Amino acid sequence: MTKEPMYYFSHHMIPCCFLAFCAITVQAAEPLPSWNDGPAKQAIIDFVETVTDENSDDFVPADQRVATFDNDGTLWSEQPMYGQAAFVMDRVKALAPQHPEWQTTQPYSAVLQGDMAAVAAGGHRALLELVMATHAGMTTDEFEAIVTQWITTARHPKTGRLYTEMVYQPMLELLDYLRSNGFKTFIVSGGGVDFMRPWTQRVYGIPPEQVVGSSVKCRFEVRDGSPVVIRLPELNFIDDKEGKPVGIQQHIGQRPTMAFGNSDGDYEMLQWTTAGDGPRFGMLIHHTDADRESAYDRESSIGKLERGLDDARAKGWVLVDMKQDWSKIFPDLKKR
Amino acid sequence: MTKEPMYYFSHHMIPCCFLAFCAITVQAAEPLPSWNDGPAKQAIIDFVETVTDENSDDFVPADQRVATFDNDGTLWSEQPMYGQAAFVMDRVKALAPQHPEWQTTQPYSAVLQGDMAAVAAGGHRALLELVMATHAGMTTDEFEAIVTQWITTARHPKTGRLYTEMVYQPMLELLDYLRSNGFKTFIVSGGGVDFMRPWTQRVYGIPPEQVVGSSVKCRFEVRDGSPVVIRLPELNFIDDKEGKPVGIQQHIGQRPTMAFGNSDGDYEMLQWTTAGDGPRFGMLIHHTDADRESAYDRESSIGKLERGLDDARAKGWVLVDMKQDWSKIFPDLKKR
Numbered sequence: 114m115t116k117e118p119m120y121y122f123s124h125h126m127i128p129c130c131f132l133a134f135c136a137i138t139v140q141a142a143e144p145l146p147s148w149n150d151g152p153a154k155q156a157i158i159d160f161v162e163t164v165t166d167e168n169s170d171d172f173v174p175a176d177q178r179v180a181t182f183d184n185d186g187t188l189w190s191e192q193p194m195y196g197q198a199a200f201v202m203d204r205v206k207a208l209a210p211q212h213p214e215w216q217t218t219q220p221y222s223a224v225l226q227g228d229m230a231a232v233a234a235g236g237h238r239a240l241l242e243l244v245m246a247t248h249a250g251m252t253t254d255e256f257e258a259i260v261t262q263w264i265t266t267a268r269h270p271k272t273g274r275l276y277t278e279m280v281y282q283p284m285l286e287l288l289d290y291l292r293s294n295g296f297k298t299f300i301v302s303g304g305g306v307d308f309m310r311p312w313t314q315r316v317y318g319i320p321p322e323q324v325v326g327s328s329v330k331c332r333f334e335v336r337d338g339s340p341v342v343i344r345l346p347e348l349n350f351i352d353d354k355e356g357k358p359v360g361i362q363q364h365i366g367q368r369p370t371m372a373f374g375n376s377d378g379d380y381e382m383l384q385w386t387t388a389g390d391g392p393r394f395g396m397l398i399h400h401t402d403a404d405r406e407s408a409y410d411r412e413s414s415i416g417k418l419e420r421g422l423d424d425a426r427a428k429g430w431v432l433v434d435m436k437q438d439w440s441k442i443f444p445d446l447k448k449r
Numbered sequence: 450m451t452k453e454p455m456y457y458f459s460h461h462m463i464p465c466c467f468l469a470f471c472a473i474t475v476q477a478a479e480p481l482p483s484w485n486d487g488p489a490k491q492a493i494i495d496f497v498e499t500v501t502d503e504n505s506d507d508f509v510p511a512d513q514r515v516a517t518f519d520n521d522g523t524l525w526s527e528q529p530m531y532g533q534a535a536f537v538m539d540r541v542k543a544l545a546p547q548h549p550e551w552q553t554t555q556p557y558s559a560v561l562q563g564d565m566a567a568v569a570a571g572g573h574r575a576l577l578e579l580v581m582a583t584h585a586g587m588t589t590d591e592f593e594a595i596v597t598q599w600i601t602t603a604r605h606p607k608t609g610r611l612y613t614e615m616v617y618q619p620m621l622e623l624l625d626y627l628r629s630n631g632f633k634t635f636i637v638s639g640g641g642v643d644f645m646r647p648w649t650q651r652v653y654g655i656p657p658e659q660v661v662g663s664s665v666k667c668r669f670e671v672r673d674g675s676p677v678v679i680r681l682p683e684l685n686f687i688d689d690k691e692g693k694p695v696g697i698q699q700h701i702g703q704r705p706t707m708a709f710g711n712s713d714g715d716y717e718m719l720q721w722t723t724a725g726d727g728p729r730f731g732m733l734i735h736h737t738d739a740d741r742e743s744a745y746d747r748e749s750s751i752g753k754l755e756r757g758l759d760d761a762r763a764k765g766w767v768l769v770d771m772k773q774d775w776s777k778i779f780p781d782l783k784k785r
Binding site for chain 2: 176253297299306307310314320321322323324328331332333334335339340342349355356357358359362363364365366367381384385388
């Protein structure tokens with residue numbers, strides 16, 4: 114929320130006055146500069162221009178402009194493993210000295226031996242079970258501090274970039290473009306909600322309350338006179354596949370106008386979104402660029418895209434061909 | 450979210466140009482006009498002016514300005530019964546012809562006999578069980594339509610007003626004042642989240658995603674080719690008492706700066722809020738006005754306020770004396 118001007122003044126009244134402002138309308142930038150001209154970029158712009166046009170039959174009032182984004186593989190890279198998988202593995206390694214039994218117990222021994230494929234193949238559910246095993250009994254404040262420390266230091270195994278530098282520049286531009294057109298932007302991810310919230314405002318401009326994700330149950334208690342919220346080793350909600358429309362309904366409370374994903378884990382979110390009345394928009398990012406990022410779809414254990422590829426045309430969902438449609442994949446690195 | 454100007458234009462560039470705008474600064478209104486001058490009003494204004502002052506040590510950045518409000522008894526009247534209790538009773542009566550067994554089964558027979566006290570005494574938990582019994586197997590879209598129809602027609606048994614006209618004028622002004630100062634305003638209520646969301650934007654200016662409440666579990670499915678979300682007869686979450694800090698953490702993802710309640714159901718929310726680092730604000734509405742609304746606290750089955758009264762001073766929470774502090778209780782009725 115932007116800070117609005119203060120219309121209220123206490124204890125004294127401001128007399129009427131007339132002020133003349135001189136404003137410079139700066140040269141307007143083309144939207145979506147890292148998107149190549151083509152059907153995907155055109156579909157986004159046509160849709161946004163239509164639903165924001167008050168004279169259009171398909172006008173959508175601003176308070177109904179809701180856009181939901183998957184995170185892994187849609188806003189940032191998920192190969193060779195989910196960012197959260199790397200986090201969990203690092204946590205297991207950090208805690209291993211206190212748990213000698215982990216050397217001979219699965220899935221901990223696989224993690225300690227660096228068998229990333231075995232961990233990733235278990236998907237979000239296995240990851241969340243590992244999160245629970247390593248974080249039970251911790252307060253929400255403590256967990257946030259651990260995530261913040263990790264996300265500002267851990268580096269991608271292939272590129273050496275921070276994970277937050279593995280976000281997609283075209284999607285950052287898309288988030289900005291939609292918000293400039295009155296959309297509220299939400300993340301709806303199978304990943305852990307408390308793993309994302311400490312950094313989504315800074316990286317994506319998405320505040321914590323607009324992040325929907327998987328979660329563990331929590332309990333409020335007063336410890337030594339201080340109220341705390343404890344993370345419990347019990348699943349609360351899996352925000353993936355058929356869980357995504359449920360998470361959207363429970364958290365956002367209205368059906369999105371636009372939904373963006375990249376895998377079959379996003380199929381139901383797009384299905385739910387685009388089945389609504391009035392104008393709706395569904396888009397799938399197809400990872401086709403082995404040189405600049407990764408190329409994967411039907412055979413991949415991470416980010417498998419099969420039903421979405423088969424049904425996109427019939428359902429009117431737009432496919433993004435990363436290699437063709439994106440002139441740039443990752444943001445330029447800021448000088449450090 | 451307000452609609453922002455469109456900075457982007459497709460397919461053509463706007464040349465630099467200079468435009469002169471002439472704006473009239475209208476006479477600024479005093480904030481909180483329905484609040485009488487006194488310690489409660491002053492505490493709100495002092496706090497807001499401090500946390501929005503960039504030169505103050507207690508400055509709070511806009512993205513951390515979160516204010517949470519209980520609903521029943523804090524934003525609208527809860528006497529002689531919760532609005533949601535009236536809704537449930539009306540639903541039971543509407544569905545009774547299809548359920549002849551309800552005539553002799555509790556709690557349905559009490560509802561059908563109009564024994565409001567027996568229903569209300571069960572609190573939010575009993576209400577939610579009745580909601581589940583009467584709404585199982587219904588889609589979220591169907592439930593929203595029923596709530597919308599009810600809330601625009603049902604009237605308060607004592608005043609004959611619509612329930613949405615039983616909101617507190619001073620609190621509407623407070624919501625506006627906080628939003629004008631960059632706060633995001635949230636409802637955090639023991640009531641059902643899907644009972645509130647269809648009307649909170651219109652009545653309070655609070656969008657559905659900023660409403661936190663109790664909920665039932667839901668399931669996504671495809672019925673006759675159409676995706677739907679079904680409300681299940683199973684409790685998901687009770688957002689009351691020690692549930693409120695948990696609901697805040699799960700949904701909002703950060704600790705509020707300000708919290709407003711009226712009963713001991715809000716105790717833990719204020720406790721959690723005001724125990725945070727930096728400037729925090731807790732306020733309890735004390736119902737002291739039998740003539741204009743109701744007077745109740747320690748002995749009430751609805752909105753019982755006992756721990757909050759006992760501990761407010763020690764915890765630095767501000768008590769609002771409705772009779773003393775509010776010059777007006779309910780909004781003027783719009784001409785219909």
